[in-house]
Amino acid sequence: MLRTEEMLLNVGPQHPSTHGVFRLVIKIDGEIIKEATPVIGYLHRGTEKLAENLQYTQIIPYTDRLDYLAAMTNNYVLCHAVETMMAIEVPDRAEYLRVIAMELGRVASHLVWWGTYLLDIGATSPFLYAFREREMIVNLLTELSGARLTFNYMRVGGVKWDAPEGWIEKVAEFVPYMREQLAGYHELVTGNEIFVNRVKGVGIYTKEEALQYSLSGANLRCTGVKWDLRKNEPYSIYDRFTFDVPTREEGDAFSRYHCRMEEIEESLKILEQAVVQFPEGPILAKVPKIIKVPKGEAFVRIESPRGEIGCYIASEGKKEPYRLKFRRPSFYNLQILPKLLEGENMANLITILGAIDIVLGEVDG
Amino acid sequence: MIKDLLHSAPSLLNFGIYFGLAVLLLFVVLGFVTYGILSERKIMGFMQLRIGPNQIGGKWGLLQTVADVLKLLIKEDTIPKKADRPLYILAPVIAFAPAFMVLATLPFTDAFQFADIGVGLLYYVAISGISTIGIVTAGWASNNKYSLIGGMRAAAQMISYEIPLVMSLVGIVLLTGSLNLNDIVAAQEKVWFIFLQPIAFIIFMIASVAELNRVPFDLPEAESELVAGYHVEYSGFRWAFFMLSEYVYMFAMATLTTVLFLGGWNSIPFLDFIPQAIWFGLKFSAVFYILVWIRVTFPRLRADQLMEFGWKVLLPVALANIFLTAIIKEIVNLF
Numbered sequence: 229m230l231r232t233e234e235m236l237l238n239v240g241p242q243h244p245s246t247h248g249v250f251r252l253v254i255k256i257d258g259e260i261i262k263e264a265t266p267v268i269g270y271l272h273r274g275t276e277k278l279a280e281n282l283q284y285t286q287i288i289p290y291t292d293r294l295d296y297l298a299a300m301t302n303n304y305v306l307c308h309a310v311e312t313m314m315a316i317e318v319p320d321r322a323e324y325l326r327v328i329a330m331e332l333g334r335v336a337s338h339l340v341w342w343g344t345y346l347l348d349i350g351a352t353s354p355f356l357y358a359f360r361e362r363e364m365i366v367n368l369l370t371e372l373s374g375a376r377l378t379f380n381y382m383r384v385g386g387v388k389w390d391a392p393e394g395w396i397e398k399v400a401e402f403v404p405y406m407r408e409q410l411a412g413y414h415e416l417v418t419g420n421e422i423f424v425n426r427v428k429g430v431g432i433y434t435k436e437e438a439l440q441y442s443l444s445g446a447n448l449r450c451t452g453v454k455w456d457l458r459k460n461e462p463y464s465i466y467d468r469f470t471f472d473v474p475t476r477e478e479g480d481a482f483s484r485y486h487c488r489m490e491e492i493e494e495s496l497k498i499l500e501q502a503v504v505q506f507p508e509g510p511i512l513a514k515v516p517k518i519i520k521v522p523k524g525e526a527f528v529r530i531e532s533p534r535g536e537i538g539c540y541i542a543s544e545g546k547k548e549p550y551r552l553k554f555r556r557p558s559f560y561n562l563q564i565l566p567k568l569l570e571g572e573n574m575a576n577l578i579t580i581l582g583a584i585d586i587v588l589g590e591v592d593g
Numbered sequence: 594m595i596k597d598l599l600h601s602a603p604s605l606l607n608f609g610i611y612f613g614l615a616v617l618l619l620f621v622v623l624g625f626v627t628y629g630i631l632s633e634r635k636i637m638g639f640m641q642l643r644i645g646p647n648q649i650g651g652k653w654g655l656l657q658t659v660a661d662v663l664k665l666l667i668k669e670d671t672i673p674k675k676a677d678r679p680l681y682i683l684a685p686v687i688a689f690a691p692a693f694m695v696l697a698t699l700p701f702t703d704a705f706q707f708a709d710i711g712v713g714l715l716y717y718v719a720i721s722g723i724s725t726i727g728i729v730t731a732g733w734a735s736n737n738k739y740s741l742i743g744g745m746r747a748a749a750q751m752i753s754y755e756i757p758l759v760m761s762l763v764g765i766v767l768l769t770g771s772l773n774l775n776d777i778v779a780a781q782e783k784v785w786f787i788f789l790q791p792i793a794f795i796i797f798m799i800a801s802v803a804e805l806n807r808v809p810f811d812l813p814e815a816e817s818e819l820v821a822g823y824h825v826e827y828s829g830f831r832w833a834f835f836m837l838s839e840y841v842y843m844f845a846m847a848t849l850t851t852v853l854f855l856g857g858w859n860s861i862p863f864l865d866f867i868p869q870a871i872w873f874g875l876k877f878s879a880v881f882y883i884l885v886w887i888r889v890t891f892p893r894l895r896a897d898q899l900m901e902f903g904w905k906v907l908l909p910v911a912l913a914n915i916f917l918t919a920i921i922k923e924i925v926n927l928f
Contacts, residue, residue, distance in 0.1 A: 237738050244820060259742065259896060350808060350893025356641040416890075422809055423892050574742070575812075575895045 234262060241270050245348045245578045248588030252565075252581075256574060264569040264577075266562065271592040279552040284310050284384055284519045287552065292378035294556060295590040297340050300326070300333040300369070301532040303382040305554070308463065309528045309539040310384045313521045321509040322386035323465045328399060328502050329372060329381060331495040335406065336365040337533035338488045338495075341585045345485070346417060348582040349426050354417055361409055364402060371395055384519055386512035400503045403496050410492060418489070427481040431568045431580035434479060441564040444557050445535030446491065447584060449475045450483035457531040464530075468505065471497045481583035488585070491533075520547055534558050534585055558590040622696060626840040627658045633885050640889045662837075668829035673736060676826065680734035685827070685834035688727025691720045692841040699848045700774050702858045702869040713774040714766065717849060718759050721804070724838065725751040728823050731835070735826035743822025746812045746896055750803060753903035754810075758800035760911035761793040764918040765853055778857035785856040792914045794854050796907055801846045802887060803903070806839065809891035812899060847880040855880070 240251035249270035255263040275294060279287045284306075291302035304326055311318060343358030366376050371392055373381035381388055417423055433441075435451040448455055456473040458466040474490035476483030523545040529538035535557030542551040561584050568580050601607055631646060631654060638645025650656025672681055698713040700706035710716060725748060732744015766772060768789060769780040777786075787794045803810035812822075819825070824835045851857060855876040858869035894902070 235738060346892060350811070351891060352637075352808075353641050353889050356643065360642055417892075420892065422894055425898055426892065426895055573895065573897060575897075 232257060239577070241267075246581070247344065247586060250581075250586070250588055250591070252577070254569070254577070259574040261569050261572050261574060261577065264566045266565055268559075268562070268588075268591055271588045273593070275593050276552050276554065279549060281548060283547045284521065284549070287549075288382065289378065289380045291554075292380055293589055294554065294593065295337075295532060295534060295537070295558065295587045296377055297587055298330075298333045298337040298533045299377060299379050300329045300381065301530065301537060302554075303379065304330060304464075305528065305530050305532075305537050305539045307382045307384050308530060309526055309541050310519065310521055312528055313524065313526045313541060313543065314384070314515075314519070316385050316513050316515060318386055318513055319510045320465075320507045321390075322511045322513070324502055324506050325372070325387050325391060325511065326382060327464055327466070328396075328499060328506075329369060329379075329387075331498050331502070332365050332368060332399070334495045334533045335492050335499075336362045336369075338492050339365075341488060341533075342413065345582045345585075346423075348578045349423065351417070351423070354413070357409070357413070357416075361406060364405075368395070368398060368402065371398075383512060383515075385515035386510070388512075390511045396503055396506055399499060403500050403503075406496055407493070410489070414489070418485075424482065426579055427485060427583070429478075430481045430576050431572075431583055432478070432480045433564060433568065437564070437567075438479070441567075442560045443535070443564060444560065445531070445533070445585075446484050446487040447535065447561050447564075449473065449487050451479040452477045457529060457536060461529075463528070466498075469498045469501045471495075481579055484583045484585075518547055520545060521549070529555065532557055534587065534590065535561055554593065556590045556593060558586040558588075559593070562586050562591055618696065619693075622693070622841060622844055625844045626837055627662075629840055629844065629881065630658045630661075631655070632881075633888075636882065636885045637889055640886070662833060665833040666830050670829045670831065671826075673826050675736045677734040677736065680730050681826075682831075684727050684731035684734055685831045685838075686727070687730060688724045689834045689838040689841075691723040691727075692838040692845065694720045695845050696841075698774060699845060700778060700852060700857065701848070701873055703775070703778075706775065709773070709775055712772045714762060714772045714777070714853075717845075718755070718762075721842065721845070722751070722755060724842070727838075728835075731827065732823035735823070737826050739819045739821075740823045740825045743812075743819045743825070746819075747806070747823055749896075750806075750810065750812055750899060750903075753900055754800045754803035754907075757796055757903060757907035757911045758804060760908065760915065761790075761796035761800065762853065763911075763915045764790045764793045767915070767918050767922060774852055778852055778859065781856040782859055785854060785859075787854040790854070790914070790918070792910060792917075796911050796914070797850065797854070798883075800903075800907060801850065802884065803899070805843055805846055805884070807843075807884065808888040809893050810899060811893060812896055843881070843884065847877050847884065850880045851876040 234255050234257050237254050237256055238251070239254060240246040241249040246252065251267040251270065253265045253267060254261050273293070275290050278290060282290070287306060288303055291306050292299040294302050339358040339362045343355035346354035369379060370376050372395065373379040373389060433451065435453055438448050438451045438453065444455070452475055454473050454475050457463065459473050471494045474487050474494065476486050521541065521543040523543055525540065525542040527538060527540040529536050536555065537557055538555030540551075540553040540555070541549050544550045565581065565584065569577060572580065634657075635645040635653075637643075646654025646657035648654060648657070649660045672678060695717050697708045698706070698710060698716050700709070728747040728751075729744045732740045732742075732747065735741075765777060765786055768786070769777050771777065824832055827835060851873060858873045860867060860869070860872050
């Protein structure tokens with residue numbers, strides 16, 4: 229009698245495709261995964277605890293380091309929470325700058341995802357193409373904020389710096405260029421038979437499961453739920469733009485791919501309109517030097533490239549928050565992974581994990 | 594020339610000449626590996642918007658590979674404590690030796706071939722199969738789970754792709770009536786076999802990429818899944834052996850493709866004043882370029898899809914090609 233044995237395989241934390249320091253302990257029978265246990269926390273820095281001893285403006289740089297691929301949205305969610313509690317009216321120009329920065333960040337974030345996902349699947353070139361375009365965005369954001377990744381750009385009541393001269397025009401030029409490149413991406417990858425075979429029908433979950441696991445972002449929209457906070461609960465000035473929320477019905481890795489690629493196009497639409505509407509005016513509201521949030525609590529949520537990012541502040545009326553909590557979308561999205569991996573092929577592990585699109589800085593907080 | 598030497602009476606001088614030529618071939622091959630790797634990196638750089646090696650040896654990085662190999666040679670040789678020591682040491686040799694053995698029968702020009710044996714084609718296929726054992730051994734002996742999976746994948750993949758590879762060549766053998774590589778080249782004096790056997794050529798190209806373990810068939814060393822597959826525990830010159838054998842095989846495979854489908858050293862009409870060696874080099878480079886091009890373009894297949902593709906698509910098509918060739922040949926013979 230032939231007897232097969234299950235093998236315990238430790239994937240990560242130093243594995244090329246776990247996108248950072250994510251660890252997965254899997255039991256495999258041949259190449260079939262029987263059980264998968266994610267282990268997280270290798271990048272835990274205790275942002276929320278640190279925040280309790282910091283003034284609100286001082287917390288902003290810490291938020292940069294959560295989801296380091298879309299730091300602008302993190303900046304925004306904190307400022308937005310404080311502004312909501314203090315009922316600050318943010319000047320128009322500042323809001324436009326924020327939206328442009330956030331949408332550029334969203335495009336950059338999706339580009340990194342696209343490139344690394346293809347790298348996981350074994351194609352090396354798309355990564356470099358994606359980073360070419362991302363570099364342009366990073367340069368734009370550097371001109372705006374002075375940093376490449378950890379921008380520390382937004383402040384309670386507005387933004388730190390006004391757009392330098394000619395910056396808006398550069399953004400306007402970037403939009404058609406990006407559209408052109410995006411068409412090239414589709415030509416190279418989307419129709420590729422090997423790629424389609426790798427991702428189609430892999431890692432399927434239903435609408436109900438997605439909701440049960442509290443998934444958000446493209447991970448939710450790929451099952452057919454049309455839920456985007458920019459549309460459903462418009463914050464900032466998103467109600468001034470016309471754009472669509474791309475959805476798919478299949479719920480597999482390929483549908484997530486489509487959702488993200490189309491989201492890039494929608495972000496470009498928003499950028500296009502924002503550039504035209506861009507107003508003159510101040511960039512910072514009148515905010516006291518030392519910000520003291522009135523006693524009470526508030527929770528705000530916005531749409532980050534990875535899903536719903538939320539910020540909860542409980543204040544005792546002091547300079548520092550009593551408790552600060554972030555709802556970090558990557559952390560919630562990751563929870564479905566063990567369920568998806570069960571019974572899957574070893575090679576699909578990377579495809580499924582990659583399609584969830586996690587950033588470990590955000591998962592571990 | 595070499596043929597005469599083989600059939601002449603044994604003498605020290607003849608041996609000396611023969612040995613000298615063999616050393617020459619070794620240098621040609623090592624030169625290819627050195628500059629093949631460099632040119633691959635340069636071509637990849639060109640396609641991926643990068644510069645490629647540009648530091649060591651002038652602005653084209655001409656000494657980059659030399660420096661890389663030198664670095665590998667002086668690296669510490671580590672053997673895992675729990676590894677199967679004798680097998681671990683033996684594996685790179687098993688993978689490496691056949692890569693050089695196959696070179697003996699490959700005809701580069703009509704004068705430059707070392708062993709003009711009757712079953713040259715069969716010899717190539719048989720000997721190159723041995724390398725698989727080296728890879729499986731390496732995967733097993735490392736005592737590492739990733740390398741074990743890599744080794745197993747390699748075994749499955751190479752066996753499944755060896756068969757369509759050989760089957761695709763049967764058509765050529767039918768047309769030529771010989772397994773001798775020289776005869777095969779001679780038969781292509783008028784028309785190259787790529788035009789007579791297009792289906793076989795496509796199958797051969799796909800199967801040879803799979804045999805070479807290159808993208809999109811690089812599952813045994815699938816970096817993103819298995820870290821480095823079968824050679825994950827190897828370092829220094831032992832790892833260099835695996836890498837070098839891979840490139841020597843690439844050299845051999847590109848040569849074989851040129852010989853079998855592109856007419857070897859035959860020139861295209863009216864251009865026969867250009868030396869045979871140059872013709873061979875041009876065709877060889879074209880095949881090499883295509884191999885690199887494929888690597889840059891495609892993502893990787895999944896293990897089960899790979900097996901399915903090999904057995905359910907390539908093999909039946911190759912078999913159909915044999916029948917088709919045989920029937921057409923008979924019909925042509927009738928008239």
